[in-house]
Amino acid sequence: MLNINKNIFYWNILTKKEKIHVLSRPHINSNKNIKELVFKIIDNVKKHGDLALHSYNLEFDNFKCKSFYISRKKIDNSSNLVSKKFKDAISIALSNINNFHSKQILSDLIVETYPGVYCKHIYRPIQSVGLYVPKGNHPLVSTALMLSIPAKLAGCHNITLCSPPPISNEILYIAKILKIYTVLQLGGAHSIAALALGTETVKFVDKIFGPGNIFVTEAKLQVSQCSLTSIDMPAGPSEMLVIADDLSNPAFIASDLLSQAEHSQNSQVILLCTKNFIVKNVIKEIQKQLLLIPNKNIILHSLKNSRFIVVNSLKECFKISNLYSPEHLILHIKNSKNFLKYINNAGSVFLGKWTPGAAGDYITGANHVLPTYGYANSYSSLRVSDFQKIITVQKMTKIALQSLSKSIATLSLMEGMNAHNQSIVTRIKFL
Ligand SMILES: NC(=O)c1ccc[n+]([C@@H]2O[C@H](COP(=O)([O-])OP(=O)(O)OC[C@H]3O[C@@H](n4cnc5c(N)ncnc54)[C@H](O)[C@@H]3O)[C@@H](O)[C@H]2O)c1
Ligand SMILES: N[C@H](CO)Cc1c[nH]c[nH+]1
Ligand SMILES: [Zn+2]
16 A cells, blocks of 8 residues: 655745755656666667667567558548547547637737837748657547647648557547648657657658657757757646645545546646645545556556645645646635636646546647646647747838937947948938
């Protein structure tokens, strides 16, 4: 039996150092080894291209193939190989995700900033994007939807979907319904290297999207520094932080915590609660509910990273949560929406006991690709504009240039930029 009682902490009696330790992510400790391994993988793909990819496919995924590309015939045929029940559930999820994301499409912005001076934003889809759908512990079919729908809405034409082999018919079905016909049976850090650097058969992309394990996330961070390919965000092992008050339901809280602990042994779940008895009851519920879950190896491992923290006040809970910057923040508190004003850092917030994290993972329509590791302090959840570039367009009339010429001269000469000033003076002669 797992003993998580030792993961109970009383915030007010912790030292500063202990507070930092309690809020630290589990996998940060092994970061150096991961960095080195991923660096080596990227370097090998750079030097040996497809040969390296075949060899890593064999080493990490025990998979051999002639081509990394899945044929169009196989993608189309997936429709005959998945159940009607699955198709029906996907159709509801797709409709909700589409509803929320289609409202995110930006329309052109134009402002006359000064009489005769116009500044405009126009939007263009990123030309080629790579979507990483994880499949180590679980084939995340829902993630294929979360990535493909905003990519399509943004108008991206060249979309490559990439997932560890063998790719399930369910993931191929998502590719089919969203008309994505470039599907690569490649996973892990080597697939990210291939998408960023290109090989003999894999075309490199402009931006890589999607969550993944510690190797995938590290690879995304490294390639974004050594190539022209950018990334959506660091979206690593799932995390959840729950804030609960004395009226919360321990069974509901336990079920939410278990749901995210299920993702990977590096996942972390945290409870901040103002009442000791609720914390104790949540732990009892976790033990009880664990008995109902088959294949709980991952959960048993990741629960070692869990934290159950008794805090003096709800206000303090929000301070701690902002410090931690969780991927998912669930408020099991009365009148939860009144507390939104205290939240500065979180990937996605779930209000009240009838909004479980798992609903957001699949069906509410919100995107479940979210920043982890504390990056919710500056990154946002995935949205359509991540797949677009904003280009600024400016235009001035002759009269506007005349009117502003003195100010431009003053500013450019103050900076010692004589040629800048000259570009105005040259025109003034013709006005
Ligand atoms: N933050 C988010 O938005 C979000 C969303 C969904 C999932 N996730 C997270 O994504 C992660 C998915 O991880 P996963 O492992 O299930 O799938 P994954 O596809 O990210 O990684 C699996 C691949 O990693 C490679 N790999 C495995 N062991 C390796 C090793 N020792 N060295 C090098 N490479 C190795 C293999 O190629 C394997 O196919 C989970 O941690 C989950 O919590 C996060
Ligand atoms: N909870 C994950 C994001 O951290 C998303 C997901 C996919 N499937 C189930 N859950
Ligand atoms: Zn999940």
